[in-house]
Amino acid sequence: MNSPISNTLAPETLAVRAGQERSQFGEHAEALYLTSSFVFENAAQAAARFSGEEEGNVYARFSNPTTSMFEARLSALEGAEDCIATASGMSAIMALCLAHVQAGEHIVAANGLFGASTQLFNNILSRCGIVTTTVDATDPDAWGAAIRPGKTRLFFLETPTNPLTQIADIAALSRIAHAQDILVAVDNSFCTPILQKPLQLGADFSVYSATKYLDGQGRVLGGAVCGAKKLTDEVFKYLRTAGPSLSAFNAWVLLKGLETLKLRIEAQSANALQLARWLEAHPKIVKVWHPDLASHPQHALAARQQTRGGGIVSFEVKGAKEAAWQVVDACKLLSITANLGDVKTTITHPATTTHGRLTPEDRALAGISDGLLRISAGLEAVQDVKADLERGLSMI
Numbered sequence: 270m271n272s273p274i275s276n277t278l279a280p281e282t283l284a285v286r287a288g289q290e291r292s293q294f295g296e297h298a299e300a301l302y303l304t305s306s307f308v309f310e311n312a313a314q315a316a317a318r319f320s321g322e323e324e325g326n327v328y329a330r331f332s333n334p335t336t337s338m339f340e341a342r343l344s345a346l347e348g349a350e351d352c353i354a355t356a357s358g359m360s361a362i363m364a365l366c367l368a369h370v371q372a373g374e375h376i377v378a379a380n381g382l383f384g385a386s387t388q389l390f391n392n393i394l395s396r397c398g399i400v401t402t403t404v405d406a407t408d409p410d411a412w413g414a415a416i417r418p419g420k421t422r423l424f425f426l427e428t429p430t431n432p433l434t435q436i437a438d439i440a441a442l443s444r445i446a447h448a449q450d451i452l453v454a455v456d457n458s459f460c461t462p463i464l465q466k467p468l469q470l471g472a473d474f475s476v477y478s479a480t481k482y483l484d485g486q487g488r489v490l491g492g493a494v495c496g497a498k499k500l501t502d503e504v505f506k507y508l509r510t511a512g513p514s515l516s517a518f519n520a521w522v523l524l525k526g527l528e529t530l531k532l533r534i535e536a537q538s539a540n541a542l543q544l545a546r547w548l549e550a551h552p553k554i555v556k557v558w559h560p561d562l563a564s565h566p567q568h569a570l571a572a573r574q575q576t577r578g579g580g581i582v583s584f585e586v587k588g589a590k591e592a593a594w595q596v597v598d599a600c601k602l603l604s605i606t607a608n609l610g611d612v613k614t615t616i617t618h619p620a621t622t623t624h625g626r627l628t629p630e631d632r633a634l635a636g637i638s639d640g641l642l643r644i645s646a647g648l649e650a651v652q653d654v655k656a657d658l659e660r661g662l663s664m665i
């Protein structure tokens with residue numbers, strides 16, 4: 270029994286209803302199909318399924334009904350024709366790049382990307398003969414100047430960036446790229462389709478670490494690539510052969526995560542902004558980054574492109590690494606962990622954790638100083654989070 274849902278419904282409706290395929294048992298919640306393979310009625314059906322002549326599940330590396338429900342729900346929220354789920358955010362980025370970029374071709378990427386994404390471009394894709402040039406995410410002219418005619422195949426950006434929440438102009442970069450037949454991929458992990466819809470702004474792909482806000486409760490790894498079917502088909506071919514597929518269990522957890530996504534991310538954005546305003550007025554702080562602050566360098570663009578600033582606040586304390594570590598170590602409530610997007614507020618020292626493998630030069634290029642701390646606002650009362658931070662800040 271299926272429940273057909275129109276993708277024109279409001280996001281909060283799609284988040285709880287879209288994509289569900291009920292079995293003959295009429296279960297109310299989405300079913301978890303923990304099976305690695307699927308049986309066929311006869312040899313002819315097996316052959317037809319394998320050749321693609323008949324639609325249907327074959328083997329969980331290719332597809333699984335629970336994973337398909339997650340993909341359909343995320344597609345509906347994103348306004349995408351299709352979505353391919355992957356085992357993690359990094360495997361989503363890897364799958365997208367290897368599906369669409371070949372040896373000898375070129376990628377232009379933002380220089381403030383999540384650390385592992387930069388590593389992937391510089392140290393792994395480079396070994397496959399794919400060269401990447403990094404540019405300032407906020408300067409469209411730099412992207413245009415970095416194009417190698419006939420060679421550049423992909424613009425890869427993240428907006429807002431991690432951890433400095435720099436905003437790239439998705440519409441402007443898409444226009445520049447499309448004029449030369451270059452694809453545009455946006456890592457939308459920070460905003461989710463609730464706050465920003467990259468495809469509507471002109472991008473070809475919206476890519477996720479579903480591990481972040483889509484799960485939202487720090488339970489599972491996951492990733493996704495959303496876009497037009499003719500483009501995601503290539504990602505699917507890579508996935509079914511190379512195998513970084515999302516497990517059905519993780520897909521089921523992520524389906525449940527999507528149901529509360531809008532409530533969570535809006536509340537977390539509001540909490541982050543309250544914290545950002547408090548930090549901005551704090552005497553021990555050098556600078557604060559949150560897209561909803563009037564002082565944010567791309568505040569106007571963020572207001573145009575996103576419905577809210579998101580749950581990430583970064584700030585630089587007076588006194589570099591020693592002081593930053595003091596603030597982290599004084600926390601009794603906040604979790605000292607690299608994950609973000611969780612309902613529990615987390616605190617990270619990017620220079621020695623998420624961005625610790627970058628060379629000092631790359632870190633400086635990304636604007637990550639030793640005094641920088643990143644907070645991912647959760648759902649606790651803001652006064653309790655402030656009190657936890659104040660303990661360390663008062664010691665500086």
Ligand SMILES: Cc1ncc(COP(=O)(O)O)c(C=O)c1O
Binds near residue numbers: 459
């Ligand atoms: C913006 C961004 N993209 C991608 C990733 C990688 O995702 P995953 O850890 O799910 O592989 C992360 C992880 O923190 C991230 O913050």
